[in-house]
Amino acid sequence: MGTAADALGINLPQLIAQILNFVILLIVLRVLLYKPILRMLDERREKIAAGLNAADIARAEAASAQANIQEQLNQARQQGQEIVANAQGIATRIQEEQREQSARDREEALKRAQAEIGIERDRAIAQLRGEFADLTVGAAEKVINQSLDRQAHQRIIDEALAQSSFSEN
Amino acid sequence: MKRVKILAWVLGIIVWLVIGFLIARGPQPELVVPGEKLWQVGPLKITNTLFTAWISMIIIIVIAYFGTRSMKLLPSGFQNFIEAGFSYVLDQIVEIAGDKNGRRFFTLTATIFFFICIANWIALLPVFNAIGVTEDVGHEVFHELSSPNPGKLSLASNGTYKEDHKFAGTKLDNTGGVYMIKSGAKSMDFTVNDGETPAQAADRYYVFLATKFTDFKLPAGDSIEQPQDAQTVKAAVAALNAEPKAPHLITANEQHGSNEHGIESSALGTTVTGVDFSKAQRFGTVIPLFRSAFADVSNTLAIAIISFVMVEFWGIQSLGIGYLKKFFDFSSPINFFVGFLELISEFVRIISFTFRLFGNLFGGEVLIVMITYIVPFLLVDIVYGMELFFGFIQAAIFALLTLVFAVMATESHGEEGHAEGSDGHHTPEHGAPGIPQGAAQVQ
Numbered sequence: 001m002g003t004a005a006d007a008l009g010i011n012l013p014q015l016i017a018q019i020l021n022f023v024i025l026l027i028v029l030r031v032l033l034y035k036p037i038l039r040m041l042d043e044r045r046e047k048i049a050a051g052l053n054a055a056d057i058a059r060a061e062a063a064s065a066q067a068n069i070q071e072q073l074n075q076a077r078q079q080g081q082e083i084v085a086n087a088q089g090i091a092t093r094i095q096e097e098q099r100e101q102s103a104r105d106r107e108e109a110l111k112r113a114q115a116e117i118g119i120e121r122d123r124a125i126a127q128l129r130g131e132f133a134d135l136t137v138g139a140a141e142k143v144i145n146q147s148l149d150r151q152a153h154q155r156i157i158d159e160a161l162a163q164s165s166f167s168e169n
Numbered sequence: 170m171k172r173v174k175i176l177a178w179v180l181g182i183i184v185w186l187v188i189g190f191l192i193a194r195g196p197q198p199e200l201v202v203p204g205e206k207l208w209q210v211g212p213l214k215i216t217n218t219l220f221t222a223w224i225s226m227i228i229i230i231v232i233a234y235f236g237t238r239s240m241k242l243l244p245s246g247f248q249n250f251i252e253a254g255f256s257y258v259l260d261q262i263v264e265i266a267g268d269k270n271g272r273r274f275f276t277l278t279a280t281i282f283f284f285i286c287i288a289n290w291i292a293l294l295p296v297f298n299a300i301g302v303t304e305d306v307g308h309e310v311f312h313e314l315s316s317p318n319p320g321k322l323s324l325a326s327n328g329t330y331k332e333d334h335k336f337a338g339t340k341l342d343n344t345g346g347v348y349m350i351k352s353g354a355k356s357m358d359f360t361v362n363d364g365e366t367p368a369q370a371a372d373r374y375y376v377f378l379a380t381k382f383t384d385f386k387l388p389a390g391d392s393i394e395q396p397q398d399a400q401t402v403k404a405a406v407a408a409l410n411a412e413p414k415a416p417h418l419i420t421a422n423e424q425h426g427s428n429e430h431g432i433e434s435s436a437l438g439t440t441v442t443g444v445d446f447s448k449a450q451r452f453g454t455v456i457p458l459f460r461s462a463f464a465d466v467s468n469t470l471a472i473a474i475i476s477f478v479m480v481e482f483w484g485i486q487s488l489g490i491g492y493l494k495k496f497f498d499f500s501s502p503i504n505f506f507v508g509f510l511e512l513i514s515e516f517v518r519i520i521s522f523t524f525r526l527f528g529n530l531f532g533g534e535v536l537i538v539m540i541t542y543i544v545p546f547l548l549v550d551i552v553y554g555m556e557l558f559f560g561f562i563q564a565a566i567f568a569l570l571t572l573v574f575a576v577m578a579t580e581s582h583g584e585e586g587h588a589e590g591s592d593g594h595h596t597p598e599h600g601a602p603g604i605p606q607g608a609a610q611v612q
Contacts, residue, residue: 006203007203011214011467014214015471018219018471019471019475021223021226021471022280032233032237033233033236037237037240038259041255041256047242
């Protein structure tokens with residue numbers, strides 16, 4: 001056994017030295033490598049988990065805010081529509097009134113114009129009639145050489161005129 | 170056109186291989202299984218494998234130090250690299266052992282992995298098995314033969330050697346300091362035979378030196394392995410003395426050195442106290458300064474023992490005395506036998522761990538050295554690539570097997586677990602560190 005171990009190169013001092021080597025390496029690596037890196041990995045994992053969590057919360061908040069805004073928007077739109085509808089109603093009414101008013105005004109103006117025209121016509125007719133009578137008298141005077149006095153003359157003409165259809169158009 | 174191209178490639182490769190074979194061959198390898206001693210400190214022989222293990226440790230620690238010196242939450246550069254390697258190992262371990270146990274077994278498993286892997290990989294550097302300290306074998310042989318308590322030879326109480334021992338070396342110009350293992354150096358070896366007395370071996374050694382350093386020829390039909398008769402020895406020594414560039418024997422008559430280390434030669438009729446190589450090329454060997462750390466059984470055995478001890482420790486820590494029930498089960502003869510087999514298999518693991526790693530790495534080392542010797546170009550690159558892979562795989566196997574054994578040891582036996590569970594002593598959380606289950610059961 002001893003010779004076999006020798007042939008393979010197993011010797012106790014080296015074995016112990018190597019075991020010590022390993023233990024030293026283990027301790028040094030644990031202090032120098034494993035602990036810091038594990039701590040770092042854990043810390044990073046926590047940070048990432050926290051970050052993801054925060055992101056989730058933020059997303060939920062954003063969603064609820066979005067819903068809120070949507071609702072407000074809907075409300076506003078509805079209100080707006082109502083207002084517009086109201087305004088349109090009022091506008092229609094005003095328009096209607098305006099139209100009626102204007103129609104009435106127009107009619108009135110027309111009536112007044114007709115009346116004025118009527119008066120103007122009557123006056124013109126009267127004036128025309130007067131002038132015409134004078135003209136006729138003058139003409140008749142010339143024709144009958146002043147055979148008739150003025151009053152008789154006037155009467156005849158008036159009669160003639162009355163008989164004529166001039167006044168009634 | 171394509172054919173011509175392929176032909177050119179094949180031709181080029183063949184020419185390259187032939188050139189390598191002709192001019193760049195490595196030294197003829199001298200295969201030595203144990204790690205060779207470089208220095209001696211007290212009882213500890215600092216072998217080249219142990220030396221390499223230390224270098225690997227230093228490299229790992231330096232990498233760890235610089236990798237974690239200024240850790241940032243957002244890793245970059247070197248820290249990124251370190252963390253990537255670390256996370257890879259951690260993920261593998263957690264995948265097998267679960268999160269809690271993974272953390273518990275991590276330190277050992279990862280250390281085994283990193284240590285073996287880095288040691289295997291640096292063993293692929295070109296300085297390995299290439300440069301070394303020289304050892305003056307010519308003097309050593311004589312010293313061993315003349316010493317009453319030889320270090321390498323085993324002398325029985327009746328004055329003969331108990332076993333063969335081969336001294337190997339090459340002719341070197343210089344046997345001090347660090348030396349490049351020389352390409353094509355003519356190697357020579359001298360074997361001390363089982364059952365020989367020191368005087369007989371020494372006589373043969375003189376003849377051996379004469380055949381190597383002078384024109385001296387052995388009588389026809391004789392072999393250097395056979396005991397030499399007085400006439401041959403005398404002739405050989407005369408030939409050595411006649412040749413100015415050969416080692417000369419120093420005899421007691423010349424008053425050189427003390428008599429206590431002399432070997433009395435009946436053939437020469439005088440006591441030889443030394444061999445003087447001062448005018449000759451020395452007969453020496455180059456001991457590689459660096460050899461793959463785990464191509465040494467002592468080193469692999471050390472890790473295997475640690476692995477074994479820790480697995481058993483975790484088993485007992487997790488299951489308390491119940492863990493040992495697996496091995497000492499007196500409920501029936503069959504169970505007892507099964508337990509006995511379990512016990513043996515537990516110890517066999519040490520051996521399988523040791524020799525799996527040793528065999529693979531020693532084999533790889535030998536393969537590289539042999540291929541370098543035979544076909545130094547191209548083919549050896551392929552072998553290097555394979556060794557890179559094997560180095561990693563062996564480290565992973567060692568670490569993962571340790572992990573698997575640890576997981577197996579900390580899991581309670583199915584039936585026993587149920588029985589204990591009905592007793593109300595057993596909690597599903599077996600293996601809370603620091604709280605041995607056994608203590609609760611004893612209460």
